[in-house]
Amino acid sequence: MKKMHIRISVLVIACFFYFQTFRLSDLQTNIKRMKRILPILFLIPVIASAQRDWSTATISTTKVSSGIYRLFVDNRVAVVAFIGTDGVLLVDAAYEQTASLLKQSITKLTDQPLRYLVNTHIHGDHTGGNLGLGSGVDIISHHQVKNFLGTERRQGERIIPAFPEYALPNITFSDELNIVFNGEPVIMKHLPEGHTNSDIIVYFPDSKVLVVGDLLFADNFPYVDTGNGGHPLGYLKNVEWITNQYPDDVTIIGGHGPVYTISQYKDYLQTLLNTAEIVKTAKQNGMNADQMKTNRILQQWESMGSFFITEDRWIDTLYPYM
Numbered sequence: 001m002k003k004m005h006i007r008i009s010v011l012v013i014a015c016f017f018y019f020q021t022f023r024l025s026d027l028q029t030n031i032k033r034m035k036r037i038l039p040i041l042f043l044i045p046v047i048a049s050a051q052r053d054w055s056t057a058t059i060s061t062t063k064v065s066s067g068i069y070r071l072f073v074d075n076r077v078a079v080v081a082f083i084g085t086d087g088v089l090l091v092d093a094a095y096e097q098t099a100s101l102l103k104q105s106i107t108k109l110t111d112q113p114l115r116y117l118v119n120t121h122i123h124g125d126h127t128g129g130n131l132g133l134g135s136g137v138d139i140i141s142h143h144q145v146k147n148f149l150g151t152e153r154r155q156g157e158r159i160i161p162a163f164p165e166y167a168l169p170n171i172t173f174s175d176e177l178n179i180v181f182n183g184e185p186v187i188m189k190h191l192p193e194g195h196t197n198s199d200i201i202v203y204f205p206d207s208k209v210l211v212v213g214d215l216l217f218a219d220n221f222p223y224v225d226t227g228n229g230g231h232p233l234g235y236l237k238n239v240e241w242i243t244n245q246y247p248d249d250v251t252i253i254g255g256h257g258p259v260y261t262i263s264q265y266k267d268y269l270q271t272l273l274n275t276a277e278i279v280k281t282a283k284q285n286g287m288n289a290d291q292m293k294t295n296r297i298l299q300q301w302e303s304m305g306s307f308f309i310t311e312d313r314w315i316d317t318l319y320p321y322m
């Protein structure tokens with residue numbers, strides 16, 4: 001708690017100095033800048049989540065189709081459970097801290113054992129739960145997930161140790177992997193250079209359910225992890241490929257936000273394409289990223305910046321690639 005106070009105090013002081021740099025004579029600019037700093041203030045819960053009391057975390061369970069459930073962990077990240085006579089297959093594992101809660105939620109649905117755990121990509125809100133759920137379970141992913149989790153790395157000032165063997169994927173692939181589980185095909189496909197370079201999508205053709213991981217931040221601008229092989233144009237290309245590939249009545253489950261129909265996913269793609277076009281045109285007209293932010297060129301989509309990637313961060317994401 002003390003640490004949290006110190007963190008918030010530091011943030012308040014940082015905000016104070018930020019505002020101190022404003023020239024009081026330029027009130028309009030100040031108001032614009034204050035509007036821009038608001039999303040930073042919304043990031044406090046994100047920063048605080050590292051320190052949060054996980055005992056208050058919740059999981060809400062929704063039935064998507066016969067045998068397929070969406071477990072929405074902490075109102076932030078989606079896990080999909082496929083349950084049948086062979087046991088349970090999970091797509092994504094959420095956080096390490098919510099793994100036991102996830103286990104309890106699955107126990108409420110079935111007494112069948114967890115057999116497979118699929119990681120859609122490297123990030124900790126999708127793989128952290130491997131540490132609490134992975135023992136004695138086959139973990140499937142793109143091979144880059146195993147490389148990433150199996151290597152000690154630095155995150156800011158923290159050293160993140162390599163995952164122990166039991167929590168690492170033991171079944172990996174490069175392009176596509178198909179299995180039959182609970183009497184149904186499960187089709188896993190790698191799409192390169194999108195959200196990261198380790199993204200896979202998981203399709204249940206009999207149920208017409210498609211899990212796309214973080215290739216969908218429903219109703220929000222997406223995060224593109226360019227430091228780990230992601231690319232904003234690749235992201236758009238992959239989303240476009242998905243919308244052309246699967247049937248019109250498929251249910252799309254993304255890593256964050258509500259479940260989509262394919263027509264909503266097409267609208268999402270169109271919105272992202274429109275924002276990219278606006279940034280591209282502004283750049284061709286000589287604007288730099290800061291000017292685009294000051295002029296709020298994506299203001300029309302303000303509501304899409306409320307989760308993680310703000311309007312400004314989406315401009316920063318697109319700008320170098322336009």
Ligand SMILES: [Zn+2]
Nearest residue numbers: 121123195214
């Ligand atoms: Zn992610």
